[in-house]
Each structure stands twice: as C-alpha cells, then as structure tokens.
Amino acid sequence: MIPAAFDYHRPASLDEATALLARFGDGAKVLSGGMSLLPLLKLRLGAVEHLVDIGRIAGLEYIKEEGGVLRIGGGTRQATLDRSELIGGKYAILRDAVPLIADPVVRNRATVGGNLANGDPANDLPAVMIALGATFVARGCKGERSIAANQFYKGLFSTALAQDEILTEVRVPVPAGRSGGAYFKLKRKVGDFASAAAAVQLTLDAKGAIENAAIALTNAGPTPLELTDAARLLAGKAPDEKLFADVARLAAEKSSPSADRRGSVEYKRDMARVLVTRALRKAVERAGG
Amino acid sequence: MANHNISVTINGAARAAEVESRLLLVHFIRETLRLTGTHIGCDTSHCGACTVLLDGEPVKSCTVLAVQADGRQVRTVEGLEQGGKLHPVQEGFTEKHGLQCGFCTPGMLMTSVALLERNKNPNEQQIREAISGNLCRCTGYVNIVKAVQYAAEKMR
Numbered sequence: 135m136i137p138a139a140f141d142y143h144r145p146a147s148l149d150e151a152t153a154l155l156a157r158f159g160d161g162a163k164v165l166s167g168g169m170s171l172l173p174l175l176k177l178r179l180g181a182v183e184h185l186v187d188i189g190r191i192a193g194l195e196y197i198k199e200e201g202g203v204l205r206i207g208g209g210t211r212q213a214t215l216d217r218s219e220l221i222g223g224k225y226a227i228l229r230d231a232v233p234l235i236a237d238p239v240v241r242n243r244a245t246v247g248g249n250l251a252n253g254d255p256a257n258d259l260p261a262v263m264i265a266l267g268a269t270f271v272a273r274g275c276k277g278e279r280s281i282a283a284n285q286f287y288k289g290l291f292s293t294a295l296a297q298d299e300i301l302t303e304v305r306v307p308v309p310a311g312r313s314g315g316a317y318f319k320l321k322r323k324v325g326d327f328a329s330a331a332a333a334v335q336l337t338l339d340a341k342g343a344i345e346n347a348a349i350a351l352t353n354a355g356p357t358p359l360e361l362t363d364a365a366r367l368l369a370g371k372a373p374d375e376k377l378f379a380d381v382a383r384l385a386a387e388k389s390s391p392s393a394d395r396r397g398s399v400e401y402k403r404d405m406a407r408v409l410v411t412r413a414l415r416k417a418v419e420r421a422g423g
Numbered sequence: 424m425a426n427h428n429i430s431v432t433i434n435g436a437a438r439a440a441e442v443e444s445r446l447l448l449v450h451f452i453r454e455t456l457r458l459t460g461t462h463i464g465c466d467t468s469h470c471g472a473c474t475v476l477l478d479g480e481p482v483k484s485c486t487v488l489a490v491q492a493d494g495r496q497v498r499t500v501e502g503l504e505q506g507g508k509l510h511p512v513q514e515g516f517t518e519k520h521g522l523q524c525g526f527c528t529p530g531m532l533m534t535s536v537a538l539l540e541r542n543k544n545p546n547e548q549q550i551r552e553a554i555s556g557n558l559c560r561c562t563g564y565v566n567i568v569k570a571v572q573y574a575a576e577k578m579r
Binding site: 140141189 | 425443444445447450467468474480482483485486488490491552555556
C-alpha cells in the first residue's frame with residue numbers, strides 16, 4: 135500500500151517546524167515516529183498535503199527528574215523510555231504500560247509525544263498520564279503553554295493542540311511518599327490495542343487510608359476516559375476488596391466502549407471492571423498499603 | 424509533489440537516489456536498490472517480515488519513508504553473510520531448523536542480530552520478547568528460539 139502523494143519537510147528546529155505548520159494549516163501533519171500516522175496514510179484513512187518530520191530535531195529525546203518533576207521529551211522513543219532506569223519505582227505505572235504498547239520493533243520508532251498527541255483513545259499513554267496528573271507542553275509559533283493531560287483530549291482524534299502546536303514535553307509531578315500506581319491491559323496478542331485497560335495512581339495517608347486517587351481507562355469511549363466519580367469514592371477510605379469492587383463497578387458503568395472484533399460492549403465493560411479492581415489492588419500494594 | 428535526493432548507506436555501501444516523498448523504505452530497498460531479501464508481509468507494521476536495521480535498531484521498513492532514512496545506515500539480510508560465510512544467526516537458523524517457508528526469516532534474522540548485538544547472553548524470555556513483533560506462522564517459534572541461542576553461543 136502506498137500513501138497518496140504529499141510533500142515532506144524536515145525542519146532543523148522547533149521554530150522552523152511550527153512556522154511550517156502555521157504556513158500549511160490544515161494541510162499539514164506532524165510526523166514523529168510515524169507508527170500511527172504512516173499506517174493511516176497507507177490505508178488511505180487520511181490524507182495530508184505536507185508532512186513535517188520532527189524526527190531530526192535535536193534535543194527532543196530525554197528523560198530526567200528535576201525540581202520535583204519527571205520530564206519526558208516529546209520525541210522520546212518508547213524503546214528509550216522502556217530502557218530508562220528512571221521508570222519503575224515511583225513510576226511503576228510507566229514500567230507496566232510501556233512494554234504493553236505495540237511491539238518491541240514498533241517501539242524503536244514510536245514516540246511518547248506521538249502516542250499522546252495523536253488523540254487515539256486506543257493509545258495507552260494518555261490514560262497513564264491522566265492518572266499520573268501529567269501536563270503536556272505545547273509549543274507553537276507564539277511560544278509555549280501547558281495543558282493538563284485530563285483537559286487535552288477533546289474528541290476522537292481531536293486534542294487541545296492548535297494547528298501550529300507540537301507536544302514537546304510531558305511533565306509528571308513526582309508522586310508523594312506512599313504513592314503507587316498500576317496499568318493493567320487486556321489484549322488479544324502482542325501488538326494489539328486494548329480490549330480494555332485501566333490506569334490507577336493513588337496516595338495513602340499516614341493511617342493507610344486513600345488520600346487521593348486518579349483512575350483512567352483506555353479504549354472506553356471516544357477519548358481516554360478519566361473516572362472522577364469512581365476516584366472520589368476512594369478518597370478518605372481504607373482500601374479493601376469491598377471498596378475496590380464498588381469502585382470498579384462504578385468505573386465499568388461509566389465506561390462506554392464500542393463493540394468490535396475485540397468483543398461486545400458488555401464484555402469490554404466487565405473487563406474494565408476486572409482490570410480496575412486489579413489495578414487498584416496493585417497500586418495500593420505498591421503504595422505500601 | 425516534490426522529489427528528494429537521498430543518500431543511504433546500505434550494508435556498508437553508500438547509495439544515492441532521487442525518491443518521491445511517499446516512497447516507503449521497503450520499496451526503496453526492494454525496487455530501487457533491487458535487494459529483494461527483505462520481504463513485504465502484512466504491509467501494516469504488524470508482521471515484521473520487512474524488518475531491517477536502521478542505525479542498528481530493528482524497524483519495520485514498510486512503515487518508514489525512504490526520506491526518513493536519508494543519511495542513515497541501513498542493514499538488510501543481504502549484509503549478514505561476510506566473505507561467503509554465514510552470520511552465526513543465519514547458521515543457527517539452518518542448524519536448528521528455525522524456518523519452514525522462510526517468509527518471515529529475513530525480518531526474524533535482523534531482529535535477532537540486533538538483540539545479540541545489544542545482549543550477548545539473552546535468556547529464553549528475552550529472546551521471545553525481542554522477536555514478539557515478528558510473526559512466524561510455521562515454526563511455533565520453538566526452533567527460532569533455539570536458533571538464536573545457538574547463535575548467541577557461537578558469538579560469545
């Protein structure tokens with residue numbers, strides 16, 4: 135399969151890239167790793183007049199913790215993140231999620247920024263970043279701004295990014311002491327998108343009760359789905375199986391997956407319930423509860 | 424739409440060509456350079472038959488543009504044999520019957536080579552994880568794992 139014709143641009147800097155995006159408007163798309171965009175163009179599910187390849191712009195691939203924030207460059211390839219010693223530990227949820235994305239060969243090209251900015255509700259990192267309370271840095275012609283992960287997704291393949299903006303960095307606040315997180319994903323085989331998946335990040339107080347929590351689901355609606363009601367149910371309570379079951383049931387009710395070859399709506403909802411339960415259990419265990 | 428002049432080092436030899444923006448790396452390799460050892464399988468970045476090494480890392484060349492490889496090093500299955508001698512991974516696939524129909528083999532070999540260049544002594548699980556983006560419909564993977572283990576021993 136061959137994509138419809140387009141022109142290709144390889145800017146050397148972010149300024150040059152955003153200027154190209156502004157100039158070409160709706161006819162342009164950012165090419166990062168290309169692991170979502172190129173299949174889409176090949177299948178001709180979409181067409182584009184100008185591809186702006188940000189893959190050669192220096193300084194977009196990094197993972198560092200400084201000033202109470204984990205900073206991940208938008209151009210960081212998932213294989214690089216997977217090999218980073220910084221993930222795991224406090225960021226166990228990332229250690230869970232990254233190896234479940236696509237397959238190892240795809241992860242050599244696929245980038246964190248691409249996975250997040252593509253706006254596909256089937257992608258894994260959006261729910262994880264929402265659970266972690268991350269913010270995304272968007273860089274456009276007029277400068278930079280920050281957008282909270284849970285305000286970023288507007289609709290199916292639609293995000294808060296303006297036409298000339300590029301997601302250049304993810305900022306994850308370092309979790310407080312006694313925090314834990316987990317990502318559980320059900321998929322039919324390596325490389326598949328989630329039939330259902332749940333991200334949980336929580337913090338326990340001095341008495342072992344849940345101080346705060348965030349829950350988000352992958353592939354459970356047109357956007358990654360943050361479950362604020364279910365998370366609120368956890369706040370202030372001592373974690374136990376009854377609580378996990380109640381929260382997971384509410385999460386399943388709120389989820390609105392579509393039926394496809396991965397299963398029926400009922401099946402996917404029930405799998406969301408099971409995975410939220412498991413993620414809660416694991417998150418509390420990792421938080422030291 | 425505009426064409427681009429690219430230069431790519433393939434198996435150690437510099438090659439230059441004028442390509443269309445939309446030309447895929449796998450078509451550049453097979454049709455422009457006439458290196459047909461790299462196969463096109465699913466053509467949707469699932470099966471890994473088209474896997475080549477781009478700057479030493481396995482990538483699915485059906486989902487990379489030729490222009491993205493400009494200025495880079497590409498290794499294909501044709502580059503494995505040196506001076507008439509099979510690469511240890513190729514020898515392993517022969518000795519341990521790591522293939523039947525052979526369609527997935529070029530990609531499987533390249534992924535395995537990259538694994539062994541990164542990790543000289545992978546355990547079975549690491550081998551299985553490394554090749555999990557390469558599909559084989561014949562062997563059930565058992566003999567492929569044995570072939571990679573054979574090569575690992577030979578390369579140490």
